[in-house]
Amino acid sequence: MPRYAHYAVRKSPNPALARARLLDYVSAMSLKKIIIHPDPRLKKVCEQVDGISPALRKLATDMLETMYDAPGIGLAAPQVGVLERFFVMDVAGKESAPEPRVLINPRISWVSDEVNVHEEGCLSIPGIYEDVTRPAMVRMQFKDIDGNDQEEEFEDIAATCVQHELDHLDGKLFVDYLSGIKRRMITAKMKKLKKERAREE
Ligand code: NI
Numbered sequence: 023m024p025r026y027a028h029y030a031v032r033k034s035p036n037p038a039l040a041r042a043r044l045l046d047y048v049s050a051m052s053l054k055k056i057i058i059h060p061d062p063r064l065k066k067v068c069e070q071v072d073g074i075s076p077a078l079r080k081l082a083t084d085m086l087e088t089m090y091d092a093p094g095i096g097l098a099a100p101q102v103g104v105l106e107r108f109f110v111m112d113v114a115g116k117e118s119a120p121e122p123r124v125l126i127n128p129r130i131s132w133v134s135d136e137v138n139v140h141e142e143g144c145l146s147i148p149g150i151y152e153d154v155t156r157p158a159m160v161r162m163q164f165k166d167i168d169g170n171d172q173e174e175e176f177e178d179i180a181a182t183c184v185q186h187e188l189d190h191l192d193g194k195l196f197v198d199y200l201s202g203i204k205r206r207m208i209t210a211k212m213k214k215l216k217k218e219r220a221r222e223e
Contacts, residue, residue: 054084054088054102057100057101057103057146060212064101066105068107068191069105074126074165074169081099085097085109094145096109096110096186097110098187099191100190107191110124126166128162129164132161134158134160137155137156138157138181144186144195144196154182155199159176160181161174162188
């Protein structure tokens with residue numbers, strides 16, 4: 023059973039509907055291919071999401087499954103080739119119950135002066151981890167998967183995650199915060215990795 027399936031059950035007030043939705047989720051899920059840097063699709067500014075369609079829900083579900091499978095704590099739509107402004111995340115950690123989230127049309131409405139340094143990685147830049155400095159706390163406005171407007175404050179690892187994912191929607195990667203030399207070395211490594219993977223396919 024996918025970890026996020028608990029969420030589908032818990033969110034629904036109708037147990038029969040919840041079970042039906044759960045079966046629906048389990049049977050319909052599929053893993054997406056994650057695009058590896060460098061790729062022009064990872065450099066694009068993504069389009070606003072117009073409305074919450076069944077296709078978007080399905081895609082978000084698939085992205086959560088893909089993220090858990092990787093494993094990672096965040097995955098943005100452009101990383102699976104969809105140039106729209108949303109991402110999924112779960113920063114609950116291995117010891118806690120899963121907390122799958124979908125943030126649609128996110129925008130930052132406030133950042134703290136205080137900054138934090140976190141070691142970041144990215145599913146589009148596998149095996150690379152580097153320190154990035156960002157605001158320690160951010161407030162973000164977004165729509166949830168039910169289309170409701172939300173505003174929420176994030177701190178610690180969640181603050182890092184939402185900023186990293188929002189960057190993806192603006193065509194920015196965490197390596198863009200590093201020195202030119204470091205970035206070029208990482209990009210060369212990823213090009214090599216992509217060639218190796220293409221040969222294996
Ligand atoms: Ni990333």
